[in-house]
Amino acid sequence: MGHALCVCSRGTVTIDNKRYLFIHRLGEGGFSYVDLVEGLQDGRFYALKRILCHDREDRKEALHEVEMHQLVEHPNVLPLCAHAMVEKGPKHEAWLLLPFFKRGTLWQQVEALREKGTFMAEERILYIMHGICRGLQAIHSKGYAHRDLKPTNVLLDEDDQPVLMDLGSMNQALIKVTSSREALAVQDWAAQRCTISYRAPELFTVETECVIDQRTDVWSLGCVLYCMMFGEGPYDMIFQKGDSVALAVQNRLAVPHNVRYSPALERLLSSLMAVYPQERPYVADVLSQLEALQPTPTGLDTTRI
Template sequence: MGQTIGFSFVDLVEGVKDGHFYALKRILCHDREGRQEAQTEVEMHQMFNHPNVLSLVAHAFVDHGAKTEAWLLLPYMRKGSLWSVLEKLRDKGSSMPEKQILQIFRGICSGLKAIHDKGYAHRDIKPTNVLLDEDDRPVLMDLGSMNRARIEVRGSREAMTIQDWAAQRCTISYRAPELFNVESHCIIDERTDIWSLGCVLYCMMMLEGPYDLIFQKGDSVALAVQNPVSIPPSCRYSEGLQMLLSSIMVSNPQERPNINWVLDQVQDLQSRSPNTQTNMV
């Protein structure tokens, strides 16, 4: 029933009073640092009240002798993750209509904008961290890796610390190029999320992440992300959507757009698509 995510378990529970279903995430805190991390995750949830960022219904810290568990009660999304939806499409030999891609992607961007507007970055955007409700409303989850958007790296020791942290917390095939080899004097900002967002868009179009196969084959993702992403010639989506993908997945973070620009482009594509009426929000 419970699925293990690092040191956490997620169970489906039913509310006695309201009959609603919830996801109960139990995080095992092995030490004070672990407890602090769980506390931070709780605080990150509490910072947002946005339809595209997963809300926290309630939380508690439960002590078992020396060990502590953090319990986070979260809304249960029946459709599951974006990844599970894409996997089902792939198994059927089907694909996601462009209109649906744009609708879901726009929601993901709105949630990310809310996070960036508060001066934070998510740092682990990927299809398994996007939940979908019945109406295809996407919700960003797993706020445990979030931190301040702007990280100033001063010196090689700090660079290594960030690099090690990224290796643990930022999923390899969705990790931005600048996190593989962190430079000694640089600024890492929220545009690491924009790269990951591009990987998610690619995944919605191709039903697999751009670097999933490279990782599975055991080849170097660090090397692969230095080159512009290649869109397979067989891609059937509009030129506009393909251009959006290419403009998001830019290896140099300085040339990568910010979330407002991406959101503008998505809305522009939505207004240009054939059945405009249904796209009006």
Template sequence: MGSTLCICSRGVITIENKRYMFVQKLGEGGFSYVDLVEGVHDGRFYALKRILCHDREDRKEAVHEVEMHRLFNHPNILRLEGQCIIEKGSKWEAWLLLPYVAKGTLWSEVESLRDKNCALSEDRVLHILRGISLGLKAIHDRGYAHRDLKPTNVLLEDDDRPLIMDLGSMNHARIEVTSSRQAMSVQDWAAQRCTISYRAPELFSVESNCVIDERTDIWSLGCVLYCMMFGEGPFDMIFQKGDSVALAVQNNVTIRTRIVINMYSQALESLLSSMLVVNHQERPYISTILAQIETLVPAVDGQATTRI
């Protein structure tokens, strides 16, 4: 990773020989912060993600996230504009310069509509779902899986083009487990890196002799689709109440009935059900999902919202 960085008294930084001015903080997570910066050279806004690295393992994971970004140049995967690592005493910070998407995340859009007693129209749902699926296909075609797909990890451009972000949990699509020790290692990793209410069932209790593949993402995609349709993920409330998500995901998901009858087509609900199958060997691959979406997407994507 590059190391071209300068922090000046006026909040100006230089990354890969380009200068950026700090504007404001955008948010923070457990081990990272996101700032809004403006490019001095082009006047555009960017999101600067700063990942705190407490040890070499943290640094290795940050480098991995950068490497995952570099694998893709796809309209539905957030691109990396620049990066560097700086030393701070015995620790490091990895800085990832990313495009700034003012509209925010898919979750922000769903939550905003829900607060207005509205929901995404089927046309919009299909348009967004198709874009996410195209991004996932690009990831799967390279032999990787995202492993942490959720509405807060999808940004929406003004034209509803979705951008998959947060690639730090990505790893090889196919994981062959041959021992109980390896199974526990995979399970522990999933508990740390895969959001519980969007985590595939096979990652909760990993068998000692099994193969886990990219269809963990299909389960998560189903949860994202459910969220777009019904305003929350199928297991969000279970998690919020403190009940066992691990037990809940082993049972068949019942499509919510509080929504007005006929709000969504039977075909879309059938597509949703095909993703939320507990046995991952019975889940479709992303190519099958895309083929089904193409039969449902109207010639012109609508942008309306539907009132509940």
């Protein structure tokens, strides 16, 4: 898990014999928090993710996240710069040093547009979707699925290229379920690790005999596309109101009538949001559709916020 890490004086830490200065807190979740740090040797900014590990199972999960970063090397998947496990009394913390993206997440971009009373241009949507799909394809090619794709887990670089992050929920793409016990285990895992308003229908009520595959990510991709088009996820409001998302996702999504986007983009959205996974395209097929809509997705002069 990397070389020993120590917390030093004046708000610095040392990872792999390199010192980093704490700048400020970027965010925090239930069992982790992220700080902006500056490398004292190279002068670059990084995001330092610190995962609280209360027991051996927590440490195993943190190591899994490290392994997933190391498994997939692709421009559209967040790389890991360094890592270490540090003891905090009887507990441990996993420290993941990651690149810092000052433009933030796709969700922050969507929110900024919504506050201005405007929506994302179709050309930009296609560009971002293309990059997300390339990242997913890289993950799927390794036999894994992301399982928690959502706008807050997509970073945007200076060229508007999306970068997938938060790889802790990644697991085997193909999950064969052969008993009610296995079905319940998968269902419970999904309830803990897959964000409810972006979770595929087949993960809410897992059948006793079935195969879950990487097209759970395609459903989530559809929710991300919807969010870019309409300023919020298709099931965000249902969740916020306390209504049943599990029930809502069993019905085919009704795409709001609009004149902003082409019928082809609406058809793509509908294909991604097919309730039955067998009816959804694989990511390679989605890429083909995107390239037909926009033959040259690279080098786009995007409109910045």
